[in-house]
Every structure is written in structure tokens, then in C-alpha cells.
Amino acid sequence: MVSARSWKNAVFKAIKSIWNALPVILGVVLLVSLTKAIVPSKTVAGVLSNSMIIGPLIGGALGSILAGNPVTSYVIGGELIKQGVGLVTVTSFLLAWVTVGIVQLPAESILLGKRFALTRNAVAFLLSIVGALMTFVLVNIL
């Protein structure tokens, strides 16, 4: 069933929704930018490990904390591989970068609910490690 609401009301409602989220979005953009300026990429490479247990945990944790465009994570991940960091570590880093968002957590909590945001991010962190191990195994089998 199609609603009888006018286009004007629909657009106004959409703009209002964005307007309500504007301070959170601005805050996230500023926080992401500040984090990027303070934490250099070399620090990430130095901290990461090649261990099949510790590596994905550290990779997933760093991917969760750092934020930004996924293109950045691909470049960092690719450079880390070149520097000898393990595939499992880098894969968990790549997955967590996009699926887990500690920096965005306040925004997600406000707009989607605190319980949902915390649970979803915890599950995504766990699955970044599982996914890294699955990817490593499949890449080596195929």
C-alpha cells in the first residue's frame, strides 16, 4: 500500500532526519581525522604480529579502533603484507576496519540503540578473527 503523504512532507522528514544526525556525523568526521593525524601508519605496522592467535587479535583490535575510507585500509594492509606481516593478521585488520567502528560507536548507539550497537560491534569483532582464519584456510586450499 502506497502512503498518501505528499512529497513535500517526505522530503522534509528526510532532511530533518539528516539534520538530527548532523552533529554526530560532524563529530565522527572530526574524530576520524584527528585519529588519522595522530596515529601514523608506521605505528600500526610495528605493533602487528605474525602469530596465528595474537596476530588476528591485534589486527582486529587495530582495525576496530582506526577508521576511515576502506581504501586506506587496503593500502595499509597491502603495505603490511609487503613488510612481512601475516595474512591472517592483515585480513582481520581489513575486516574489522569496515565492520567494527569504535570511533563511530557513539553515533551508532544514539541512532540505532546502545544495546544493538555494542552487540553488533562485538559480534563483528569476533567474526573479523573467524573470517581471517577462514580466508587464510580457503586461500591455501584453493
Place this chain on the structure above:
Amino acid sequence: MTSEKSYTGWYFLLAVLVAYGVTFIIAPDKVSPALSFAANILGQLVPVFVLIIGVSAVMNYYIKPNSLARYMGKESGARGWIITTVSGILSTGPIYMWYPLLSELKKHGVRDALLANFLYNRAVKIPLMPLLIFYFGVKYAAVLTFVTVFLSFIAGWLTEKILEVTK
């Protein structure tokens, strides 16, 4: 969104601005590149804002909670999962840009499982595939994409189960 929640957002922004102030005192050279990067991101976000407003307006006009629930709600079945999976893969822009839209969907009764599924599938970036292949190879890119989509279903299911159990 209530006015109280709106204030929370403004408090968050204020806290971030305070962090910038502290950084300016401790490491003033970091503030300028951070602001430059933020301006660059915001510039890229403008067209995404327009897209989001457009999509939201179309949804507000056409979609009623009942029709949305038919596809993505409790009784949605496989179709809802497929819709959110494809939507997540095809969605563009930063993840936080989609929170207002997802918030509206949630208010319209969309399941937490499908919202989590959507958010997880955003890890699949089709436009960035050439870069992924450049660094990691075709086999890795294909496997990672398959694994990500597979795990998106588990992410959705598990998130909803945990929320139900801990209710």
C-alpha cells in the same frame, strides 16, 4: 529523535572539539592536517548527503511499515536477507552516513538481524575491488568477498539472538 538525543549529539561534537583544543596545546602541528582531512571528507560527503536525503524521501513517500515488514521484517524470510545483503554491498559512503536511514528502518519495524546483516555487507566494496586485487590477488579478493557475505548472515543472526537472550 527526541530533543534529549539531539543534545547528546551536540555534546558529542563538543567533546570532539575539546579533543581538538587539547591536541592544539599538546601537538599543534597535528590539528591543521586533521582539519584539512576532515574538510576533504565533508566535501566528499555532500553528494552522499543528497543521495541519502533522496533515498530517505522516496522511502518516506512510498514505504509503509507494513510493506517494509513484508520484505525485511519478522516474516520476511529469505527475501529480506537477500534485499539487505545486496543493499549492503551496493551502499556507498561512510557507515555513519547510513545510521539515520537505518534508524528510520528500525522505527518501521525492520529486524535487528537484517540491520546487522546490512552493516556487515558494507565490508564488500565493489568499486575498490581493483585495489584489493592489486595488493592481494584475484583469489584472495574472491575468497574474502565470499567469506564476508557468508559471515554477514552469521553476524545478523548472532546479533539478533544475543539481543533476544539478553533482553
